[in-house]
Amino acid sequence: MADLRINLAGIVSPNPFWLASAPPTNTGYQVQRAFEAGWGGAVWKTLGDPIINTSSRFAAIHFNGQRVAGFNNIELITDRPLEINLKEIYETKKRFPNHAIVVSLMVEPNREKWHEIVKKVEAVGVDGLELNFGCPHGMAERGMGAASGQQPDLVEVQTMWVKEAATTPVIVKLTPNITDITSTAKAAVRGGADAISLINTINSLAGVDIDSWNTIPHVGGKGSHGGYCGPAVKPIALHMVADCARNPEVGVPISGIGGISNWRDAVEFMLMGATGVQVCTAAMHHGFRIVEDMIDGLNNYLDEKGLASVTELIGKSVPRYSDWGNLDLNYAVVARIDTDTCINCNKCHIACEDTSHQCIDMLTDDQGQSYLQVREEDCVGCNLCAIVCPVDGAISMIEVSGNDAPMTWNERQEAIGKLSEGEDSTKKEAV
Ligand SMILES: Cc1cc2nc3c(=O)[nH]c(=O)nc-3n(C[C@H](O)[C@H](O)[C@H](O)COP(=O)(O)O)c2cc1C
Ligand code: SF4
């Protein structure tokens, strides 16, 4: 069995699976039950000045039979008194000294306020702090959460204020509701962040009830934008984690969050640069015990790969993620149909004919049976037919790169530039 322990900027945890700051980490009772179930760490539900929550507050997107493909909420930070939370954090840490307890914080952009809450929270013995610069609703209207998190200067200065008072590692949790997440990641690092976590929830409206015309969810007939999370946001979160991981100006450990539901998702985030992961929606959907499968699956995977420690995964795929201009324009694949496994549903033919490159021919064999064949010379290797095919293995994408040497768009532009300098238009056309 591999070693599952991680060390995120000095915060040590028995495995990489943490609960994210959210309803599952609202009380000591819940966090202690989560640790008993096997979670390695928990980020306590955000503490700050007490707020009033609305009823109702959650909604979900069920897509084609999959319940909770996406999850939407208009909940705010904790609505429980600070003193009670602090007492429960103390008790939980005492019972589980080897588990990671990080406490999420959100106060107004005010130096004294940050110093005050940091000191109070650290006094009860936490392993680290997470600054919530991500909550997109309710708190943002008060200048906190995403309102702070969307402005790099506010991220930087507030991180700095926290670092002035903090003795434990400081993680800055970033909002995805921004054009370039690396700009706020870099600001957090300039402010002294020991690590970053991402993503918080994405601005969203879950739906509209077409009978009552109310928003979903609604509070007495009125709705407001909420935060979207769950499996649907995973690709967005993964990209943002990867973008931070490959940016040398970020350069601090990353706690990956967003749509992580199983050990495979966790492996993907770690390969893309996360040191560990946090989970909210999957725990809300299926309960704390999903962590058992996560631990088993991760252990088996590491054994199969011959890896002694989960930390060996961190960042392994980052060098394979780049800008479009660095992709080889001479690399080519084509679709190939295996007529033995094909069930002749025709979905690939329709997809290619209607919305791709019209290169799957319907032919008839000696026995008068119809079959499909890709005209490889016209196939652009877009993958669409393989995506829509309901039968695993019926369509394979085969590499057919020719004799041309690899050439990226950037290299091509550079070559054209050099030829232009020499004003040799004949050669220019050849490129
Ligand atoms: C109901 C709900 C409440 C949340 N409350 C907080 C919060 O208080 N502080 C915080 O930093 N993030 C909060 N989040 C965001 C989660 O911590 C997490 O970043 C997000 O849900 C993405 O992870 P997931 O796809 O695993 O749910 C909340 C999420 C949900 C669904
Ligand atoms: S890969 Fe694209 S272009 Fe090629 S056969 Fe499939 S759908 Fe058509």
Ligand code: SF4
């Ligand atoms: S979509 Fe798949 S199963 Fe259906 S006809 Fe095409 S190859 Fe065969």
